[in-house]
Amino acid sequence: MSLADIVKAGWEAVDTGDFDTLVVDYTEKMTFIMPGQGDVLAGRQAFRSALDGLGDILPPGFEITGLCQIEGESEVVSIVEWKSNKVASSQLAVLFKFDGNKIFEERWFVDTEQWKAAF
Numbered sequence: 001m002s003l004a005d006i007v008k009a010g011w012e013a014v015d016t017g018d019f020d021t022l023v024v025d026y027t028e029k030m031t032f033i034m035p036g037q038g039d040v041l042a043g044r045q046a047f048r049s050a051l052d053g054l055g056d057i058l059p060p061g062f063e064i065t066g067l068c069q070i071e072g073e074s075e076v077v078s079i080v081e082w083k084s085n086k087v088a089s090s091q092l093a094v095l096f097k098f099d100g101n102k103i104f105e106e107r108w109f110v111d112t113e114q115w116k117a118a119f
Helices: 003-016 019-023 044-051 112-117
Strands: 026-033 063-071 075-083 090-099 102-109
Touching (some): 003 063, 003 090
Antiparallel strands (some): 063 075
16 A cells, blocks of 8 residues: 555545544654644544544534645655635645654644634
């Protein structure tokens, strides 16, 4: 399975709410970084726990409308097209860094002003 396939399967797990399946592809000591947030999630268990509140951290009406994976040697970038109740259309990027076939870092790149306005 390619790294891009692993990331794609992760997005599919998020879409169905299967977070236990999602986190299997992350290392125990992974980090999750999203701009505009004061805290960085450290560790797979903290990441898994945060996923239970996913609906609370996404803008109302958030929907992914398109997804593209760009694979490098040990990383994948997802270009995510999205919309919400207050944003008709936008994009963000997510960088996934791999150690072998496990993700050790997930970092979101989003227009933080637009993201805040989406709430």
